[in-house]
Amino acid sequence: MHDFIFSASTSSNNFFSQIGKSFSASSFRTETALFTVYALLLIVAILIAVIIFMWFKNRKNNKYIPQDWVLHPSHIANTLRIARDEHEKFEVQFHSNGEKRRSTSCLLTDVSKDVLTIECSGLTNLQSSWVGKDVDCYFQVHKVSTGSTFFMFTTQILGVRGYANGTAILTLQTPVKLEQRQKRASLRISPPQQYIMGLAAWIAPDGISTKGTLDIRQWGRPVLTYLPEKSSQIILDNISAGGTKVRIPRAEMRKCDLDFKIGDKLFLLIDLWDPDTGQRVRYWLLCRVQNPFIDFVTHDAELGLQFLFTAQPDKKNTAELRWIEEPIGTGLDSIGNWVMRRHLELYREKGI
Structure with a gap:
């Protein structure tokens, strides 16, 4: 009888021991699975955060570029050379603090990578203080297929000199962009x-x-x-x-x-x-x-x-x-x- 009780007790201990081991193994596997899930969720969250950050950064840095802007340096230079070769009139408008802006007609004589040279016969009282000031320049280019295309650009005066015959020579910084538009004073309409x-x-x-x-x-x-x-x-x-x-x-x-x-x-x-x-x-x-x-x-x-x-x-x-x-x-x-x-x-x- 004693041997039976001892045998039963031993069997019970072995049973509970096996159950304990089983629960321990199951708990370990569950913890491992949960750790893996948490790790994956953390990685996904980090990726989402990185994507959102990059999207906001690109949205902030990427500026809208109008379709009618000319930005490529070679295209800018080619357009200016065409206007020079056609002897197109350049209307140069000086920036000022007031609404009224002084403007004069000029002729583009030289185009290089860094500077433009224009001749102005209507300028008097040349001033060295003009150097560093900004000007708006308006001109047009004629094409047989599309007609006249109007351009404008804003740039800086780099140098000023005059000739004895009254002609003024302005050296301008080559613009980084051309805009296809006219002066507002030239924009006209046939009203209804x-x-x-x-x-x-x-x-x-x-x-x-x-x-x-x-x-x-x-x-x-x-x-x-x-x-x-x-x-x-x-x-x-x-x-x-x-x-x-x-x-x-x-x-x-x-x-x-x-x-x-x-x-x-x-x-x-x-x-x-x-x-x-x-x-x-x-x-x-x-x-x-x-x-x-x-x-x-x-x-x-x-x-x-x-x-x-x-x-x-x-x-x-x-x-x-x-x-x-x-x-x-x-x-x-x-x-x-x-x-x-x-x-x-x-x-x-x-x-x-």
């Missing part, structure tokens, strides 16, 4: 007729003063007018911040006995509709005839007009106009903004 509320033109007298006030009533009725569905003696073909082109029918030229030449002055009243504000915008503008042209087919007169000065109703006497004595220069900002918005509207609506 519903945006043209009215147009009137007076022949400005010789020696007209652009100081003080102007009583337009003393000039009498305008020579030419446009009123929607009423009068079409003069038609606004296009407009930009710097000027406009108007068309005068042949019959009106004969009826009013008009003849225009370069340098003549016109005083214009232009009423435009601004859909952004839902209001009429009125401009009083003294203009210079730049390009008088007679159409060979219709024999209508087409006049390219440059904006010179603008006037506004006098605050004390609204029946009179007061001249804004500062010349318009490179363009009238308010008209330039209006043209830009209308241009974007047509682009979105018609894809032009």
